Amino acid sequence: MGMIGDYRRLMRAGIALARHDVILPGAYQTRLPLPARIAGRILRLVGGGAKGRPGQRLARALEKLGPAYIKLGQFLATRPDVFGAEVTEDLGRLKDKLPPFSMKAARAALAEEFGAADAKHLFGDLSDPVAAASLAQVHKMELAGGTRAVKILRPGIERQLTVELSAMKRAARTIEGISAESQRLKPVAFTETIAAAMMRETDLRLEAGGADEMHEISQKSGHFVVP
Helix, strand or coil, X not given: CCHHHHHHHHHHHHHXXXXXXXXXXXXXXXXXXXXXXXXXXXXXXXXXXXXXXXXXXXXXXXXXXXXXXXXXXXXXXXXXXXXXXXXXXXXXXXXXXXXXXXXXXXXXHHHHHHCHHHHHHHCCCCCCEXXXXXXXXXXXXXXXXXXXXXXXXXXXXXXXXXXHXXXXXHHHHHHHHHCCHHHHHCHHHHHXXXXXXXXXHXXXXXXHHHHHHHHHHHHHHCCCCCC
């Protein structure tokens, strides 16, 4: 998570955004210096992702960049006051779906968390994944009390988020340091808030606690059911 690694990851993100005509956009070619116009044209030609509205292009770029950027886009979608209604509407359709990881990896994650013997005993009837998103995937398991959901984090996702968020924070500090106009948007504070929220999502105990609370509320209300 050093400076060189951060800038390498930011360069990768910048190239992906340029390929999708998010930065160095064709619509602003006349306002860009010649080297930027040439670079933008080449990247758009190579990337082939410069179709659609700005928000659609941004969404496609973020999906290519992976889980941390998908989550970033979902947070940006909550700020139409900053990015405009059309862009945030397009970002709101970001696909938080990725191919599932293998059952071998899922069982290895459970063994690491619970110990091999307990994991085999507790999760012996674990199904194949029924849904997979950017941070975790869900399996079914049959118990005496009925079907239960088992959510397992993607292998290495916490490390991946940590390094990507480190790069995002560095970018925010750089922007705020060189642009007085950006300070009113508080990019550092915004990025810190996003980072904290993302890392909270990897603590599945919080999600389980919330589900238990909703279950208790549903039992008391009698109007809806939460397993």
